[in-house]
Ligand SMILES: C[C@H](O)[C@@H](O)[C@@H](O)[C@H](O)C(=O)O
């Protein structure tokens with residue numbers, strides 16, 4: 028199967044009109060996707076996306092177009108027979124890498140393209156991505172990883188040993204996941220722009236649908252946060268898990284002060300308390316506010332940053348992002364590092380398409396890498412799932428393993444047409460849920 032053409036589309040949903048997804052740093056996000064399709068000389072196509080929140084999505088589309096020549100003309104087999112080599116090829120173009128390397132817009136674009144390649148691969152094998160990965164041998168998984176820059180934290184042999192140790196029990200966990208699903212937490216009650224009334228109504232609705240783990244946005248105004256945290260605790264009680272997310276608004280010492288005032292609400296973690304690049308700042312905050320944990324990852328741009336966060340105790344919960352890291356290959360090595368450092372992976376999913384992706388990733392993590400559910404909950408937010416051809420299935424707050432071949436991010440043609448951004452055209456809310 029030969030890759031013949033790659034298309035990229037700028038898709039934007041007007042979520043800012045209902046303040047879905049709003050937080051202290053991003054008060055008006057329009058959930059958006061730079062949406063890639065890999066066309067082949069056969070009937071199969073691979074679809075992938077990277078997530079943005081509106082303006083700037085066009086930059087990702089342009090960056091995807093710059094990466095496309097690295098793939099066109101290649102056979103799928105030439106890629107899947109050397110996944111690590113393919114990944115280095117995509118991230119290592121001798122001129123293009125200057126606008127990264129492995130960070131920012133170009134890395135978001137890498138992620139969309141790499142995600143689309145894995146979608147095509149999974150479709151060609153007739154399996155959902157989590158199953159494709161879970162059926163791979165430890166050697167094949169390690170063979171998909173570019174270990175450059177992280178061998179001081181994890182070697183290929185150590186990664187192999189982790190995967191081999193879980194081999195004998197993989198099938199048990201596959202059966203358990205098919206029966207019970209993977210646990211999640213939800214952000215859909217706690218968006219910052221929601222009224223108190225809506226916060227209460229959302230909590231009630233989500234609890235009735237099975238959730239007991241909730242995240243609330245904080246960081247705009249302390250008194251306001253105290254009031255909202257009281258409300259959410261009134262609604263969810265004290266046995267449910269509560270998490271907080273500041274989306275990078277504080278300085279380091281300010282984060283410590285602020286969290287002292289919110290400690291009475293017993294958060295499990297505070298997410299993104301400060302700049303996503305400040306490894307030592309996170310470590311300082313974590314030390315000062317323990318036992319409240321520090322979580323980060325949605326803007327942790329590559330495996331090298333994750334390595335430093337783990338080495339420096341800068342995070343206690345790893346929220347890797349399926350569209351921020353350079354796709355599945357880079358995610359694999361971050362999961363393996365997290366396992367070695369004893370850090371739970373709770374992937375970020377507040378955005379369009381991210382829930383569709385993380386279900387596969389968390390299933391793989393449990394089946395092949397972590398082999399435990401302790402402190403593992405994947406994020407879930409309620410928006411835009413109807414736009415996908417194979418919408419995810421939640422049962423009692425748990426992600427049920429997808430059955431359809433691929434990586435679940437193929438969007439319906441109608442949604443793509445309706446929400447394609449044509450530069451200045453007003454967005455509509457017609458088919459939003
Ligand atoms: C703008 C977005 O909705 C963010 O608020 C969201 O990704 C959030 O940080 C999250 O953790 O889900």
Ligand SMILES: [Mg+2]
Nearest residue numbers: 272298299325
């Ligand atoms: Mg967040």
